[in-house]
């Protein structure tokens with residue numbers, strides 16, 4: 198019997214994993230200096246948490262949730278995103294009692310039953326941040342700047358930062374009416390999904406990726422024409438901060454998000470190189486969600502980065518090479534093998550990656566192996582070396598070689614390369 202992983206669910210292996218680890222490390226470092234602390238959220242939650250926040254008439258809730266009944270019959274969902282669980286956590290632990298802002302980041306797998314294709318998986322990973330408790334646009338700007346820095350620091354260039362303001366519960370109804378008016382006469386030509394959306398959630402039509410619908414919605418009213426004073430001045434202030442900080446952005450008035458909880462600021466970072474699934478990161482404000490979850494009125498904003506898409510882009514520009522061992526220890530005979538293991542322990546304790554000989558093969562094939570695994574150095578220990586207390590060393594890329602006393606063996610490595618753990 199041969200098993201495979203589920204459709205749309207993939208293993209992540211070396212050398213790719215090295216890119217993943219580098220991204221995660223840089224996120225941790227950078228988000229830390231902006232005051233974002235890590236939280237680890239559960240992978241499963243009560244389904245209601247997602248239904249109520251993301252919205253019953255969104256694609257995620259209507260067709261993409263991995264929901265099941267647990268043994269007691271309660272409906273459980275494998276998280277499709279991280280914001281709703283973060284808000285649940287914030288309210289459950291009364292984190293609103295701590296001085297604002299409370300800033301968090303998380304990373305881990307999300308699950309959506311989508312049609313698998315390039316850039317779209319059923320299990321995919323996000324790194325996300327959420328900042329609670331600040332209404333001023335300066336925090337919108339801060340997380341946008343941070344996201345920009347992050348993407349730049351991991352080596353991504355040429356991304357588009359698309360920005361919009363999608364209004365609040367005061368001004369959105371007017372916009373919704375205007376949209377419905379515009380679509381009313383051409384409704385029959387839209388895809389069946391959009392016809393359904395017209396009734397349940399007309400803003401969603403703006404997010405439809407069907408070519409015909411994109412064409413049909415050309416010239417539709419834009420949300421920025423319907424903003425209330427508060428939303429408008431928030432947006433203008435955000436833009437003026439971004440200008441002052443010289444952060445590039447593209448005003449995108451038809452940008453809406455796939456989740457209902459967003460208010461005011463919404464943004465998406467896209468890349469032309471990704472084809473149809475072009476968003477690498479997305480986020481926005483959700484000023485009502487904490488209250489909806491039973492907390493006090495609390496402003497909040499966040500974003501999530503789609504790891505697979507970032508990795509795809511990075512693989513275009515970076516080598517996928519996993520780091521290689523610093524040292525291979527070739528040994529001849531049992532006594533030398535034991536000495537080799539002892540030296541390996543000693544050198545590993547100093548932070549170098551050492552591969553030993555696991556026994557039984559000729560010196561020639563050991564050295565061939567050292568080359569194949571890309572080791573920088575080889576040590577050679579045989580009975581002569583044991584007797585003299587000196588081992589032979591060889592720098593594999595240039596053939597340089599010499600002898601060194603066993604007790605000084607690490608000096609060979611550290612004279613040439615810096616120890617990763619000084």
Ligand code: ATP
Nearest residue numbers: 311316317318321455476477478479501502503506
């Ligand atoms: P899309 O429009 O591409 O479906 P979305 O609006 O559903 O994205 P969000 O819920 O905002 O996406 O998630 C944030 C980011 O997570 C996206 O920009 C994308 O990079 C990534 N993402 C979302 N769904 C998937 C998926 N099924 N597979 C891989 N990455 C995904």
Ligand code: MG
Nearest residue numbers: 256257311455
């Ligand atoms: Mg989606």
